[in-house]
Amino acid sequence: MRDTVVMKFGGTSVADGEKIRQAAGRAIRARRQGRHVVMVLSAMGHTTDELVDLARQVSDNPPKREMDQLLVTGEQVTISLMAMALEGMGVPAISFTAGQMGMVTDDAHTKAKIKRIDVRRIRRQLDEGKIVIVAGFQGVTEDGHMTTLGRGGSNVTLVAIAAALGGECENYTDVDGVYTADPRIVPNARRIARISYDEMLELASLGANVLHNRAVEFAKKYDVPIHVRSSLSNRKGTWIVSQSQDMERIVVSGAALKKDLAAVTLKNVPDRPGLAAEVFHSLAAAGIVVDDIIQTEPVPKLATISFTIELSDLPEVEAVCDKLCRKHTGMVCEARKDLAKVSAVGLGMRIHTGVAERMFAALAKGGINIRNITTSEIKISCIIDQAQGPEALRLIHDAFGLGGKGRKKTGRK
Amino acid sequence: MRDTVVMKFGGTSVADGEKIRQAAGRAIRARRQGRHVVMVLSAMGHTTDELVDLARQVSDNPPKREMDQLLVTGEQVTISLMAMALEGMGVPAISFTAGQMGMVTDDAHTKAKIKRIDVRRIRRQLDEGKIVIVAGFQGVTEDGHMTTLGRGGSNVTLVAIAAALGGECENYTDVDGVYTADPRIVPNARRIARISYDEMLELASLGANVLHNRAVEFAKKYDVPIHVRSSLSNRKGTWIVSQSQDMERIVVSGAALKKDLAAVTLKNVPDRPGLAAEVFHSLAAAGIVVDDIIQTEPVPKLATISFTIELSDLPEVEAVCDKLCRKHTGMVCEARKDLAKVSAVGLGMRIHTGVAERMFAALAKGGINIRNITTSEIKISCIIDQAQGPEALRLIHDAFGLGGKGRKKTGRK
Numbered sequence: 031m032r033d034t035v036v037m038k039f040g041g042t043s044v045a046d047g048e049k050i051r052q053a054a055g056r057a058i059r060a061r062r063q064g065r066h067v068v069m070v071l072s073a074m075g076h077t078t079d080e081l082v083d084l085a086r087q088v089s090d091n092p093p094k095r096e097m098d099q100l101l102v103t104g105e106q107v108t109i110s111l112m113a114m115a116l117e118g119m120g121v122p123a124i125s126f127t128a129g130q131m132g133m134v135t136d137d138a139h140t141k142a143k144i145k146r147i148d149v150r151r152i153r154r155q156l157d158e159g160k161i162v163i164v165a166g167f168q169g170v171t172e173d174g175h176m177t178t179l180g181r182g183g184s185n186v187t188l189v190a191i192a193a194a195l196g197g198e199c200e201n202y203t204d205v206d207g208v209y210t211a212d213p214r215i216v217p218n219a220r221r222i223a224r225i226s227y228d229e230m231l232e233l234a235s236l237g238a239n240v241l242h243n244r245a246v247e248f249a250k251k252y253d254v255p256i257h258v259r260s261s262l263s264n265r266k267g268t269w270i271v272s273q274s275q276d277m278e279r280i281v282v283s284g285a286a287l288k289k290d291l292a293a294v295t296l297k298n299v300p301d302r303p304g305l306a307a308e309v310f311h312s313l314a315a316a317g318i319v320v321d322d323i324i325q326t327e328p329v330p331k332l333a334t335i336s337f338t339i340e341l342s343d344l345p346e347v348e349a350v351c352d353k354l355c356r357k358h359t360g361m362v363c364e365a366r367k368d369l370a371k372v373s374a375v376g377l378g379m380r381i382h383t384g385v386a387e388r389m390f391a392a393l394a395k396g397g398i399n400i401r402n403i404t405t406s407e408i409k410i411s412c413i414i415d416q417a418q419g420p421e422a423l424r425l426i427h428d429a430f431g432l433g434g435k436g437r438k439k440t441g442r443k
Numbered sequence: 444m445r446d447t448v449v450m451k452f453g454g455t456s457v458a459d460g461e462k463i464r465q466a467a468g469r470a471i472r473a474r475r476q477g478r479h480v481v482m483v484l485s486a487m488g489h490t491t492d493e494l495v496d497l498a499r500q501v502s503d504n505p506p507k508r509e510m511d512q513l514l515v516t517g518e519q520v521t522i523s524l525m526a527m528a529l530e531g532m533g534v535p536a537i538s539f540t541a542g543q544m545g546m547v548t549d550d551a552h553t554k555a556k557i558k559r560i561d562v563r564r565i566r567r568q569l570d571e572g573k574i575v576i577v578a579g580f581q582g583v584t585e586d587g588h589m590t591t592l593g594r595g596g597s598n599v600t601l602v603a604i605a606a607a608l609g610g611e612c613e614n615y616t617d618v619d620g621v622y623t624a625d626p627r628i629v630p631n632a633r634r635i636a637r638i639s640y641d642e643m644l645e646l647a648s649l650g651a652n653v654l655h656n657r658a659v660e661f662a663k664k665y666d667v668p669i670h671v672r673s674s675l676s677n678r679k680g681t682w683i684v685s686q687s688q689d690m691e692r693i694v695v696s697g698a699a700l701k702k703d704l705a706a707v708t709l710k711n712v713p714d715r716p717g718l719a720a721e722v723f724h725s726l727a728a729a730g731i732v733v734d735d736i737i738q739t740e741p742v743p744k745l746a747t748i749s750f751t752i753e754l755s756d757l758p759e760v761e762a763v764c765d766k767l768c769r770k771h772t773g774m775v776c777e778a779r780k781d782l783a784k785v786s787a788v789g790l791g792m793r794i795h796t797g798v799a800e801r802m803f804a805a806l807a808k809g810g811i812n813i814r815n816i817t818t819s820e821i822k823i824s825c826i827i828d829q830a831q832g833p834e835a836l837r838l839i840h841d842a843f844g845l846g847g848k849g850r851k852k853t854g855r856k
Contacts, residue, residue, distance in 0.1 A: 047500030081520070087460030088524050089531035096530070099538055100523035103516035107494070110513035111501050117509070118502035125512055129542060130587050174543050 034156070034197030035060055038070040038166065038188035042204050043261035044108050045075035047115075053202070053261065054115040057161050061121060066156040068191055070166045071112060072184045073104025094139035095175060098168075102128070102176045105165035105184075112163045123161040126152065128168040128176070133187070135169030141180035142169050147194040164191060182242020189245050193252035201241065206260035207267035208233065208240050210432035211285045215420045218433030222283060223266070226273035229283050232375040232409045236286035246270065273377055281385055282376035282430035287423040289416055290341040291321065291369040293401065294351060297362045299333040305358070306335060312350050318343050321371070322404040322411070332360075336402065338413060341367060369401065370419035373411040374426050386410050392429035398422050447569070447610030448473055451483040451579065451601035455617050456674035457521050458488035460528075466615070466674065467528040470574050474534060479569040481604055483579045484525060485597045486517025507552035508588060511581075515541070515589045518578035518597075525576045536574040539565065541581040541589070546600070548582030548590045555582050555590035557599070560607040577604060595655020602658050606665035614654065619673035620680035621646065621653050623845035624698045628833045631846030635696060636679070639686035642696045645788040645822045649699035659683065686790055694791035694798060695843035700836040701784040702829055703754040704734065706814065707764060710775045712746045718771070719748060725763050731756050734784075735817040735824070745773075749815065751826060754780060782814065783832035786824040787839050799823050805842035811835050 037060070039053045053069070061067045073081075081100050085092045092100075109125035116123035128135075132148030155162045166184030169177040179186050185201065192199045207221040208230065225233075227250035234243050240258055249256050249270065259267030277283075299305060306325065313320055321338040339347055344365060351363035372393075379385050386403075389410055393400060398421065402413035414422055427433055450473070452466045466482070474480045494513050498505045505513075522538035529536035541548075545561030568575045579597030582590040592599050598614065605612045620634040621643065638646075640663035647656050653671055662669050662683065672680030690696075712718060719738065726733055734751040752760055757778060764776035785806075792798050799816075802823055806813060811834065815826035827835055840846055 047497070050501055084460070084520070084524060085527055088463055089527040091531070092527040093530050096523040096526040096538060099526070099540075100520060103519050106516050106519075107497070107513060110509045111497060113509040113512070114498055114502040114505040117506050118504070125509060127512075127589075176540075 033064070034066040034068065034192075034195050035200060036068045036070060036188055036192040036195065036197045037200045037202060038184060039072065039202045039261060040184065040204070041072040041075050041077070043202050044071055044112070047111075049261075050108070050111055050115050051119070054112060054119055054121075056202070056261075057116065058119060058121050061161055066197070067161045068152060068156070068195065068197070069112060069161065069163045070184060070188045070191060071105060071108040071163060072166050074108050077104040077107070098139045098176045098178045101178050102165065102168040105167055109163045109165050116161055116163075121161060122159060123163060124155050125163040125165075127165050129170040129174065131164050133164075133169045133190070135171060135177045135179070137171045137173075137175060137177065139175075139177055142171075142177035144169060144179070144186070144190050147190055149191070149194045152191070152195065180244075182244050185242055185245030186248055189248040189252070189254050189256065192254045193248070199249070199254055199256040201256055201258045202261035203240070203258065204261070205240060205258075206263060206265065207258050208270070209284070211423055211427045212287065215287065216285075216424050216427045216433065219427065220433060222268050224269045224271055224277070225283055226277055226377055227270060228273065228408055229375050229377060230270050232373070232406065233284050233286050236288050236371070236373045236375070236409075236411070241270070277377050278381055279378065280376060281378035281382045282374045282432065283378075284375050285423055285426045285430070285432060286373050286375065287419050288371040288373075289419060291338050291371055291413070291416075292341045292344045292347075293336060293338050293366045293369055293413060294344075294347055295334060295336045295364045295366075296351060296354070297332075297334050297364065298360045299335055300358060300361070301331045301333050309335060309354060312354060313347065316346055316350050318347055318350070322402065322413070324402055324404070338369065338371070338402070366401075368416040369413050370416040370422075371411050371413055372419060372422040372426060373409050374430060375409040376430075377408055379408050379410070388429055389426055392425045393422055396421055396425045398425070446477070447479040447481065447605075447608050448613060449481045449483060449601055449605040449608065449610045450613045450615060451597060452485065452615045452674060453597065453617070454485040454488050454490070456615050457484055457525070460524075463521070463524055463528050464532070467525060467532055467534075469615070469674075470529065471532060471534050474574055479610070480574045481565060481569070481608065481610070482525060482574065482576045483597060483601045483604060484518060484521040484576060485579050487521050490517040490520070511552045511589045511591045514591050515578065515581040518580055522576045522578050529574055529576075534574060535572060536576060537568050538576040538578075540578050542583040542587065544577050546577075546582045546603070548584060548592070550584045550586075550588060550590065552588075552590055554593035555584075557582060557592070557603050560603055562604070562607045565604070565608065593657075595657050598655055598658030599661055602661040602665070602667050602669065605667045606661070612662070612667055612669040614669055614671045615674035616653070616671065617674070618653060618671075619676060619678065620671050621683070622697070624836055624840045625700065628700065629698075629837050629840045629846065632840065633846060635681050637682045637684055637690070638696055639690055639790055640683060641686065641821055642788050642790055643683050645786070645819065646697050646699050649701050649784070649786045649788070649822075649824070654683070690790050691794055692791065693789060694795045695787045695789035695845065696791075697788050698836055698839045698843070698845060699786050699788065700832050701786075702832060704751050704782040704784055704826070704829075705754045705757045705760075706749060706751050706779045706782055706826060707757075707760055708747060708749045708777045708779075709764060709767070710745075710747050710777065711773045712748055713771060713774075714744045714746050722748060722767060725767060726760065729759055729763050731760055731763070735815065735826070737815055737817070751782065751784070751815070781829040782826050783829040783835075784824050784826050785832060785835040785839060786822050787843060788822040789843075790821055792821050792823070801842055802839055805838045806835055809834055809838045811838070
């Protein structure tokens with residue numbers, strides 16, 4: 031069988047007729063190289079926002095089933111236009127909605143999960159020599175209701191289709207790859223040629239906003255390589271792949287900065303079983319996503335629980351905590367705003383020692399106070415004052431030789 | 444079982460959030476009267492035109508399958524918004540695309556014909572107390588390709604759903620019924636309370652542009668009454684129904700004027716079998732719709748063939764005829780522009796005599812020259828100079844007592 035490539039184009043890459051024709055040209059070049067080509071498309075530009083606005087005009091609280099019925103039209107418009115553009119350029123093409131391609135999901139409207147994909151219909155069209163264009167972000171339930179896959183949904187479609195077809199993913203976007211750090215903050219940041227799924231997951235959740243975690247998790251599960259690249263140039267971007275031994279030679283692959291955090295500390299927490307659970311259950315019930323949690327040893331019988339949250343959630347978190355403090359006499363809640371988290375991520379941490387030490391030394395040299403530390407097998411994060419965030423990111427980036435020449439020394443091309 | 448009403452709202456009646464809520468209010472009132480309510484909706488305002496524009500931006504000649512895939516999104520947006528509006532107003536509702544409601548058509552994209560409707564899904568939702576909202580104008584093939592029903596398609600959907608459910612049709616539009624003549628030309632024209640399918644078919648094809656003929660033919664076939672009424676008021680409009688004996692008491696029900704016609708005359712046509720066929724085959728192959736055809740007796744061996752066409756088709760018709768004249772030596776083509784057709788329509792013509800006479804006398808009294816006459820069982824049409832069209836319409840309208848008091852005399856309320 032021929033090589034299959036599944037190309038995804040985001041909303042900005044199909045925002046108007048001209049961009050649609052450019053994307054079509056890219057698909058045609060791949061087709062002429064003898065590859066089977068599937069395109070996964072998002073809605074044009076701001077279409078989804080406009081549809082949400084329309085919904086708000088008729089209802090304060092639109093039913094999710096109807097919201098999905100509305101939103102899926104955005105991608106349907108793009109795919110039919112792309113098929114027209116390709117046919118107009120002399121290349122046979124056909125567009126498929128989720129229902130037409132057999133992308134079946136559960137019925138969790140607005141955040142559905144894929145149950146199965148029947149790619150026989152796609153394969154038949156590829157075998158007939160057509161470029162197949164599928165609508166990203168959408169699915170259909172067993173009963174024929176339309177669903178959407180939630181944030182990052184088009185990338186989930188990309189990976190799911192590639193996994194089902196046994197192809198490679200190309201994710202065309204407005205950035206040209208994954209960098210060792212945000213180039214707007216760290217001028218000597220370098221584009222990473224290859225990065226593992228696990229590193230990407232840590233970097234994405236740390237704020238390097240290239241690919242949504244759900245798509246990367248999906249790609250990891252089915253071992254589908256993703257090439258993140260720019261729709262504006264032909265140069266190579268970043269391959270997100272399963273880890274290789276070679277990758278472990280590099281201690282730290284990238285550094286990230288996550289801004290606008292707050293830390294909340296509950297003091298004098300009675301050391302009773304179930305009390306921590308009560309705290310975090312109350313927060314979850316209010317829809318708060320807690321970032322990191324630190325609980326200190328109880329001295330004597332009274333613990334301190336700290337956790338970080340998005341700054342925007344602080345008012346709601348304080349309301350929840352005040353309620354808890356009124357219930358458990360003596361318990362006190364303190365909050366600190368304007369914090370940031372700086373992190374170093376790398377598969378190499380698993381086998382190399384001294385990473386934490388080198389990171390702390392770099393921050394100390396810059397006079398940056400570390401408020402909290404959290405670690406995973408492949409990352410170290412420090413909570414610091416937001417004002418010092420950019421400087422901290424640059425210091426860590428340099429300390430691990432990620433920029434320009436430094437990175438070359440570690441032996442990766 | 445409860446009474447079922449199928450309400451159709453055209454594009455101008457759902458053009459924005461406010462109008463969608465108004466239409467929703469109308470459906471809710473019918474629901475509260477204890478009726479099952481199905482709504483058939485068109486795309487909002489100028490959506491369809493905007494989508495066609497988008498298609499033109501990417502392709503000069505978009506494939507019809509993809510055009511349909513694109514256009515059906517227009518109605519899908521409206522139906523989901525309507526469901527949201529109804530739910531927001533506290534009334535359970537659900538929207539269905541053609542695929543979801545089982546509206547199966549052939550695969551003649553952009554002008555598909557309905558093969559069957561499986562209304563079980565609609566009925567189930569009605570039985571659960573919901574208002575069911577279906578997308579007009581669209582269908583789906585056995586293989587799941589999207590189709591559209593062509594001009595007047597939403598009205599075809601209206602009638603088809605009502606026929607399948609055994610309900611009544613209400614067609615909400617921006618006019619408040621069918622008139623004895625165009626009120627912009629004939630100030631004393633009256634709204635007709637009841638008109639037969641056959642009369643409506645003649646009036647529609649003569650330019651009284653309320654309901655497309657396909658929908659009326661469909662309604663006639665399945666004997667579905669249609670109530671044409673205004674979405675801006677609550678007063679009754681015109682019922683289009685099967686004929687009743689009562690109707691035949693009225694000689695002429697309405698008069699119509701069709702403007703912008705041209706007449707083409709082919710002279711010295713050799714009186715050979717198959718030559719008329721060649722003429723009209725050539726015109727059909729060029730996509731020309733011929734209105735009326737008049738062939739005079741061949742004198743000697745040379746016939747004259749006249750026919751009327753839309754003025755806009757004249758350049759193409761002249762090109763076709765010139766070709767024929769070059770082929771058949773001696774044949775000559777003459778064209779006359781700026782013609783109109785004035786007609787009187789009525790079931791009563793079948794049994795009453797003297798209708799033609801009265802019509803010609805009225806036109807003669809006004810000094811209007813008749814160029815051609817064509818008739819059917821229930822109509823008489825005269826081709827006249829366009830400049831005299833409005834005056835001719837008024838004269839005929841008066842001659843048959845259609846206006847104000849005159850009509851009352853005939854005994855119909």
